[in-house]
Amino acid sequence: LFSPILYFTAIMLPEPQTAPKTHKRRIIYGIFVAVILALGQNYISAPYTLEASLLIGNVFVWAIYRDKRYILEFIEKKEIAPGIYNFWFKPRKTLEFTPGQFFEWTVYHKNPDSRGIRRYFTIASFPGEKNVLISAKVPQQPSTFKNKLLNLEPGDSVSILGPQGDFVIQDASEDKKFAFIAGGIGITPFRSMVKDMEESNMSPDIGILYFADSEKEFVFEDTFKNAEISYNRSTRRVNAKLIKEIFPDYNERIFYVSGPDPMVRSTEKILTGIGVKDKNIKTDYFPGYEEI
DSSP states (O other), rough: OOHHHHIIIIIITTTTTTTTOHHHHHHHHHHHHHHHHHHHHOOOOOOOOHHHHHHHHHHHHHSSOOOOOEEEEEEEEEEETTTTEEEEEEEOOOOOEEEEEOOEOOOOOSSSOOOEEEEEEEOOOTTTSSSSSEEEEEEESSOOOHHHHTOOOOEEEEEEEEEEESSSOOOOOOOOOEEEEEGGGGGGHHHHHHHHHHHHOOOOOOEEEEOOSSGGGGOHHHHHHHTTTTEEESSSOOOOHHHHHOOOOOOOGGEEEEEEEEHHHHHHHHHHTTOOOOGGGEEEEEOOHHHH
């Protein structure tokens, strides 16, 4: 019956829409809540100052960084590799996002499993494309969410909330050097980035190192080859020797790492181990996928 515990279990833990969803927002949220709590406990004689501070913080972050909701109409799906699908959607209004960002997708269906009706998907299309593309790897025994995604009919609607995430390129000028390291379905943000730079006639120095479990699971290869950028792939595990071979000038590059969480964490550790500065490592992980 301790009120802060009741508050956390009843309000904070059920993933409220007002919860901050990016690292920057969480820092701002934490500082704001701490200031409100300190003021409340020192200058206001009132009960429930902790709960009130958290609520005020949620409202503040939600008001300042309110995400947009979009309704998309399903067009078609296509299996582009064993168990890997492209899903195309038509937005009712233009989707506003930066390549590399993701949205929270809600696909309503009956009797959802414990993982629910929501997932996060990075947009694989780029802002200049008419329709919206996401890609997903679907196991033989999929969750109810992915099973519904697989069985969408043309014309079915889904809703998305966002955009979210800061896995974006701030400056793509020609004097910049980038290294994209992708594991499995983590290649999707790089398709969006490369297509967008190509459309905008930007040509920075980009190298791609793409890992997958088998030769059959590499996707979007035509996109990278047509862009005439350095493209390398491997079915081995990420290791320092391979990174140095592909990117001999690694100390001059900004690394973007995307893939399953274990792969991203191990790659980040390898990069810092060979001397890449933390500020030159940007990461984005895909939950729910195994190691690559």
